[in-house]
Amino acid sequence: GERLREEIAMLGPVAVKLGQTLSQRPDIVPQDVCDCLKTLQTGNSPFPDDEAWAVMADESGCVGPVAPGCVPLGCVQPDAKPLFKAMSKGPIASASLGQVYRATTHEGEEVAVKVQRPLARRQCFLDGAVVIALFKLAMARGLVGPIDLLKIWDTVASGVTEELDFRNEARNAAAFEKSLTFLGYATVPQVVGEPCAKMIVTEWIYGRHLEDLTPAEALKFSTMSVEAVTAGLVCTGLVHADPHEGNMMLADDGRIVFLDFGLMSTVPDEIMDAFALGIQAVLNRDWPALTQAFILTGFVEQPVQWRPAPDADFVSGVYEGEDLVDKLTVELSERMSAEPTGLSQFGALSTVLFAMGKRWQMRTPPYIILLIRTFLTLEGVVGQVDPNFNVYTASLPWAIQRALSPTTEESARALRSSLLNEENELKWERLLELATQSGSGSESGSESGSEDESKEAKGEANTDPTTTTATTTTTTTMAATTATTTTTTTMAATTATTTT
Numbered sequence: 001g002e003r004l005r006e007e008i009a010m011l012g013p014v015a016v017k018l019g020q021t022l023s024q025r026p027d028i029v030p031q032d033v034c035d036c037l038k039t040l041q042t043g044n045s046p047f048p049d050d051e052a053w054a055v056m057a058d059e060s061g062c063v064g065p066v067a068p069g070c071v072p073l074g075c076v077q078p079d080a081k082p083l084f085k086a087m088s089k090g091p092i093a094s095a096s097l098g099q100v101y102r103a104t105t106h107e108g109e110e111v112a113v114k115v116q117r118p119l120a121r122r123q124c125f126l127d128g129a130v131v132i133a134l135f136k137l138a139m140a141r142g143l144v145g146p147i148d149l150l151k152i153w154d155t156v157a158s159g160v161t162e163e164l165d166f167r168n169e170a171r172n173a174a175a176f177e178k179s180l181t182f183l184g185y186a187t188v189p190q191v192v193g194e195p196c197a198k199m200i201v202t203e204w205i206y207g208r209h210l211e212d213l214t215p216a217e218a219l220k221f222s223t224m225s226v227e228a229v230t231a232g233l234v235c236t237g238l239v240h241a242d243p244h245e246g247n248m249m250l251a252d253d254g255r256i257v258f259l260d261f262g263l264m265s266t267v268p269d270e271i272m273d274a275f276a277l278g279i280q281a282v283l284n285r286d287w288p289a290l291t292q293a294f295i296l297t298g299f300v301e302q303p304v305q306w307r308p309a310p311d312a313d314f315v316s317g318v319y320e321g322e323d324l325v326d327k328l329t330v331e332l333s334e335r336m337s338a339e340p341t342g343l344s345q346f347g348a349l350s351t352v353l354f355a356m357g358k359r360w361q362m363r364t365p366p367y368i369i370l371l372i373r374t375f376l377t378l379e380g381v382v383g384q385v386d387p388n389f390n391v392y393t394a395s396l397p398w399a400i401q402r403a404l405s406p407t408t409e410e411s412a413r414a415l416r417s418s419l420l421n422e423e424n425e426l427k428w429e430r431l432l433e434l435a436t437q438s439g440s441g442s443e444s445g446s447e448s449g450s451e452d453e454s455k456e457a458k459g460e461a462n463t464d465p466t467t468t469t470a471t472t473t474t475t476t477t478m479a480a481t482t483a484t485t486t487t488t489t490t491m492a493a494t495t496a497t498t499t500t
Contacts, residue, residue: 059196110204163262170195172261179236207251222382230395269407276402287333305361
């Protein structure tokens, strides 16, 4: 494991990001290897301090030392007032594109100073050239079927290029925090001063990473992280694309803090609708709806195509009198039911799709690559806390909320068919089922909620954001369920009037 970590570290930023993802997946690589690869998150091989100081001086326009005892090579005025009042003797964290120092401003504020690796841009472009060559070879030999790997790489490369400019990170952080304000427990470090392309200064966060949390704190941390990321997937459309352990902390005030916003994913309205449909479909074991979700997201194109044999040509639409949509649904049902975590983890769904892709004509939309990486990474984090953690259940309240506000005609039809029968009558059993499942989504916070009620009964104020997490989830679920009843009753009444 240590040898692999060292080799990956020497290969450059792109390889390091791959290693960071693998470090969260003990189901893919052995646990001891995962443990070694985790050091790539915040303990990657650092570059020399004097090179970091030179970047700080160049980016800030500082002509003197960056801090007492931290004098860049070629410093013009070594006796001038330093940029910072004090700075750590070395980096406190080092990752794929840069490293972080702890410093104190002249006003006495503690800050984190993130500095880009001097050759990061050049190394990323070299990595990109190698990836393109490998992808072209794979496509030329037919190893990936009809998948356009170069189009996928264009999307990934665009994100990496944006990540190389820390000013984008500052903008992303502000947008991400604003998008999740409604949660009340998710935040980001505030930027101090003006960010530069290769240096960004933020407030110092007082908190701990997952490895330093108690079991109870770790469970709350996991719940908050999944809720925040899945809210981005189906509600806000802005998703943190790299939620590994090093990029999330539990602050001392109980909030979850996300770090490093160089790599983000944006999700269009119609795709959020489709994901919301898919989440509900998995929990309901509604495989026809899940098939429809795949079609809406672009994984499956219409007409559906399938190979009768591994080396046979694709047939479209119908095969021997059987509709291929129905055939796809049946196989999807069998495979999902056979997966041990098929009803609880996105990773199992990825496994099923990969296996089915050998016979079914499936696409991998470019936008989906970063999202797959996001959720594989996130599941790896929460899986350390609770191997049985159900990501679908945790995201159900947001899926219901999204489903109640469809933005596309297909989504509106899906909501209608989910809640009304062919006679335009309300499906009360379905509503009760949704309410039951939504309630289970907040079970992990029920104990905290009870504590809150007890405090309120005694007249005590609850100021702990970690207990607010449970309350927020429960409230959202109740609101979503109430809205479901109201909306569907209105739909039924309107439909009945129109029919009459």
